[in-house]
Amino acid sequence: MRKFIKALVFLCIVLFAVGCGQSETSYQFVESEIMTRSTNHELVDNTMSNIDADIGNIEERIIADEDFTAESIVNNDYTINIETNVVELSAKRLFIDVLQNDEEIYFDFGNVQDDARIMALSHYLNLFESPDHGYVFQVTQFSIVSLRGSDIPVVILEISPPYPGDRLILHYNDGRVCGYVRWFRTMKDIRADGSFSWSGGITNMGTSELLQGSSTLETAVTSEYVIEMDNKLDEYTIMYFVHGEQVSESMYDAFQEEHNKKNYARWHEFVADTISEDFEIAWYEFFESYLESNTVRD
Numbered sequence: 001m002r003k004f005i006k007a008l009v010f011l012c013i014v015l016f017a018v019g020c021g022q023s024e025t026s027y028q029f030v031e032s033e034i035m036t037r038s039t040n041h042e043l044v045d046n047t048m049s050n051i052d053a054d055i056g057n058i059e060e061r062i063i064a065d066e067d068f069t070a071e072s073i074v075n076n077d078y079t080i081n082i083e084t085n086v087v088e089l090s091a092k093r094l095f096i097d098v099l100q101n102d103e104e105i106y107f108d109f110g111n112v113q114d115d116a117r118i119m120a121l122s123h124y125l126n127l128f129e130s131p132d133h134g135y136v137f138q139v140t141q142f143s144i145v146s147l148r149g150s151d152i153p154v155v156i157l158e159i160s161p162p163y164p165g166d167r168l169i170l171h172y173n174d175g176r177v178c179g180y181v182r183w184f185r186t187m188k189d190i191r192a193d194g195s196f197s198w199s200g201g202i203t204n205m206g207t208s209e210l211l212q213g214s215s216t217l218e219t220a221v222t223s224e225y226v227i228e229m230d231n232k233l234d235e236y237t238i239m240y241f242v243h244g245e246q247v248s249e250s251m252y253d254a255f256q257e258e259h260n261k262k263n264y265a266r267w268h269e270f271v272a273d274t275i276s277e278d279f280e281i282a283w284y285e286f287f288e289s290y291l292e293s294n295t296v297r298d
Contacts, residue, residue: 091152091172092283098170098177099142099155099275105170105179108216124168124179125159135161139168142279143265144286146194147171149212153286156190156265169210171217180217191262192289195222203227206241207259223255 097103098121105124107117125137141158155170167182189197194210206224210217224241240252247255268282 088152094172094177095155095170096276096279099279103177105177107179139270141267142270143190143267144282145190145192145265146290147210147212148194154210169217178217190265192265193262195259195262223252
């Protein structure tokens with residue numbers, strides 16, 4: 001899908017050039033923007049070399065879709081932000097480098113010194129190996145999900161064993177990838193929009209969503225079920241919350257019903273030898289689905 005959008009940008013420029021004679025200048029602008037913003041990775045050759053090959057696909061799409069026309073592009077029915085597109089391309093390249101251990105991850109371990117929290121993915125996995133018990137930690141699956149407040153998704157890795165499903169969230173932020181660790185019970189049933197369920201035990205459970213903070217990845221509790229025990233009276237009270245506000249049981253149930261309608265995140269097997277190609281496909285599939293079902297999430 002990213003290739004498709006890149007090619008679409010170029011086609012738009014060509015179409016506009018027919019009326020205003022700006023094809024060469026506009027093309028140079030796109031190329032200049034990509035060159036300027038890609039100093040850390042060799043993205044330009046791969047990106048621009050795919051344009052000609054994708055032009056035929058665009059023409060077929062336009063012919064097949066009556067609404068997908070040059071006029072609709074001019075009227076902003078198909079809005080393309082070139083700057084955002086370049087950032088997405090840079091993020092994708094950096095994610096792949098991290099997954100191939102060619103770039104390090106900036107882990108969020110709380111008060112740990114900076115030098116101790118910057119490491120490659122393979123180094124992080126080795127920290128928890130237990131030869132005595134035969135544990136060899138590895139990434140088994142990965143998923144790409146939306147992040148509220150950002151056009152750039154997050155990548156979630158599932159790490160096993162010994163506890164199946166522990167999560168490592170990779171978040172692109174200002175030219176680096178930051179890592180956040182979540183244990184399985186604190187991040188379950190992940191949805192494509194970045195929301196998930198969690199459990200703090202039998203007396204506390206709920207749902208949350210991932211969102212872009214001012215400089216970090218953050219989570220916001222969207223619903224919560226709390227049981228308060230009074231051991232002296234041998235009684236308990238159940239309270240329900242939605243977006244921080246206490247609500248009735250029926251309102252809580254209605255929120256959960258809507259949450260359960262959301263599409264689950266799509267998981268892909270993690271194969272080290274083919275992760276670059278597999279991630280490219282998963283990235284394009286994510287954006288194809290994202291653009292079909294969402295505008296930018298506020």
